[in-house]
Every structure is written in C-alpha cells, then in structure tokens.
Amino acid sequence: MQLDIDHLKGWIGSEEVAGEILTSGLAERFEATLDGQGDSATGAAAPVMIHYCLGQLAALSSALGEDGHPPRGGFMPPVPLPRRMWAASTLEFTGDIRIGDMVERRSRVTDVEVKQGRSGILCFVTLDHAYVSGGIPVLNERQTIVYRDNAAAPSPQAQAQAMAAEKGEHVRTVTPTPPLLFRYSALTFNGHRIHYDLPYATGVEGYPGLVVHGPLQATLLARFAQELAGKRPARIGVRALSSLYSTGDMMLNARWEGDEMLLWTCTPAGPVAMEARVQW
Structure with missing residues (x-):
C-alpha cells in the first residue's frame, strides 16, 4: 500500500483539548484494577499514570469500526493502515495530578513519518501532550503511535x-x-x-x-x-x-x-x- 505522506503531513500542527474532573471513584477503580490501595480523598495526589484514563474521546458506539476504534481523521491524520498501536512515550512529571481537580490535556500532532519495516510499511505519528491539573502544569508527554498493515x-x-x-x-x-x-x-x-x-x-x-x-x-x-x-x-x-x-x-x-x-x-x-x- 502506498501512503500519501504529503497529505498526512498536513495534520502536523493539528491540536485537540480535552478535560475531565478526576473523581475519587475513578481513582478507586484504577487502584482496584491494579490491586492497589491508594488514597482517594479529594486533594490527594492521584496514582501515577492515571492520566491515560482521563479525557478520552467519547465516540458514539455506532461510529466505531469493526476493530472497536473510532473513525479515522479529525484531530489524528487518517492513516489508512489497519493496525494502530502505542509504540513509545517520554513522560516528564512537573507536579501531581490531584483528585478532585479538573485535568486538562492539550494535544498536538508534531510529526508524521513513513518507514519500511520487516513486516511492511509503517507510519509513525508523534504527539505532544501537556497536562494541567487545577490550573497547574503537571505532566508533559511525547507519544508515538505506529500504524502498520495486517502482517x-x-x-x-x-x-x-x-x-x-x-x-x-x-x-x-x-x-x-x-x-x-x-x-x-x-x-x-x-x-x-x-x-x-x-x-x-x-x-x-x-x-x-x-x-x-x-x-x-x-x-x-x-x-x-x-x-x-x-x-x-x-x-x-x-x-x-x-x-x-x-x-x-x-x-x-x-x-x-x-x-x-x-x-x-x-x-x-x-x-x-x-x-x-x-x-x-
């Protein structure tokens, strides 16, 4: 499959903002899932890595593809390769997400790159995420998503x-x-x-x-x-x-x-x- 890399690079600079209040209930469910027993009181420091549970896209069930993913396009470039996976991240913590805070994530597409791998063509999309908890910057993450064919x-x-x-x-x-x-x-x-x-x-x-x-x-x-x-x-x-x-x-x-x-x-x-x- 040939990818129109110039078309996909048109999404570089695309931005998305999402926000969600981190409730005590969500913190409790997160800890229970991982067999932990952290403090879930309002104002307590939230468990590390709970940010992956916040501000996720609420796509309609009727809009999901066969694989359960939301439709391509919008904020993310519409890469036509069928398989999408989380490949890497670098996270820098500058503070703590607090339970009870409004947590806002500002995301930006910073790069789109196509490579030829052993299993076929690969497309890498790089995202920068900045998290703010209660108005205070707490986390910066650079994330790479990889798309590949049905190998x-x-x-x-x-x-x-x-x-x-x-x-x-x-x-x-x-x-x-x-x-x-x-x-x-x-x-x-x-x-x-x-x-x-x-x-x-x-x-x-x-x-x-x-x-x-x-x-x-x-x-x-x-x-x-x-x-x-x-x-x-x-x-x-x-x-x-x-x-x-x-x-x-x-x-x-x-x-x-x-x-x-x-x-x-x-x-x-x-x-x-x-x-x-x-x-x-």
Whole structure:
C-alpha cells in the first residue's frame, strides 16, 4: 500500500483539548484494577499514570469500526493502515495530578513519518501532550503511535525462540487475565477489541491471545519503580519492542543503573516486550 505522506503531513500542527474532573471513584477503580490501595480523598495526589484514563474521546458506539476504534481523521491524520498501536512515550512529571481537580490535556500532532519495516510499511505519528491539573502544569508527554498493515502476529513461541529476556534484580509476576484487560480497557475507554474479545483477537486479527495494552504495561512498570524506590518518578521513557498476550504470565523486571532504574516486561521465557527507564 502506498501512503500519501504529503497529505498526512498536513495534520502536523493539528491540536485537540480535552478535560475531565478526576473523581475519587475513578481513582478507586484504577487502584482496584491494579490491586492497589491508594488514597482517594479529594486533594490527594492521584496514582501515577492515571492520566491515560482521563479525557478520552467519547465516540458514539455506532461510529466505531469493526476493530472497536473510532473513525479515522479529525484531530489524528487518517492513516489508512489497519493496525494502530502505542509504540513509545517520554513522560516528564512537573507536579501531581490531584483528585478532585479538573485535568486538562492539550494535544498536538508534531510529526508524521513513513518507514519500511520487516513486516511492511509503517507510519509513525508523534504527539505532544501537556497536562494541567487545577490550573497547574503537571505532566508533559511525547507519544508515538505506529500504524502498520495486517502482517501475521508472531506467536509467543516464535518470540521466545528469537531472544530470551534476562532476569532483573527485582522481579514480579502479573497474570494478564481477561478481567484485568477488560477493566483497563473500560478505565481508558478503549474499545479496541484485541484487548477483551478473544474470538476477534485470535480469529480476525490472528493474535495467539488477548493483547496486553502498551499503556497498561507502562503503568505497571512505573508503579513497580515507584514501589522499589519509595518515591514518585520524575521522568519515564518507555518503548514497546514486542507484544504480550493473555496466554501466560507477564514478568515485571527491574535493576538499578546508578541513579536510574531500567525496567522491562516479558513472558517467563520470551523476549523483552516493553522497556522503561525511570529517573527521579
């Protein structure tokens, strides 16, 4: 498939503003989904990475595509490739989102790039997000979304044969159960069926199981780092390297590298799925 890159680059500079009050109820549901017990009182600092649950597009159900995604176009460039995935983010925290605050996100498309990958053509869209909580800037995020063609998804066995991940100094096992993936999809208002509809994920898109969300993996790694260090991160860089599925356990790994921490997710025998570097 040939992409009209000049047409897609016309979306560079496109902006969107969204806002939502972070309620105690949402904070409680977020913590319950992740088996946490944070403070949900008004004025308390909200859990790290809860921003992915705020200000999501409320597209009509009748407007969703077969895959559960909203229609292409509008704020985002209408990339015609069928598969869309979260690829990477760099997050810089300048303050805390507070429970009870109005949280506003201002988003801007900053780049559109087309590359030829091993599985075919890829289109990368870069977004800058600026978050304000109660009128105070608290977070800047540069995010990359990748679009690709309908290449066959590698099985966990094929990934494991490609490269085994090392074991971290600190390791935690998380089982990506269907209820966990469904609840996270609900929290982030993500209708993409690969995360909760097993017959669709396996029979239509060809995955070996439900796909574990990239932002969910990033959130689990950020919370693991915070727990190990005993303080909230100031900067997080995350990068998706391969997919994780609901076919087995997911391992959270971490090791210190000086004042920084390197973290990664993987299956017990498979390759690194997501890598994160955290600074304080």
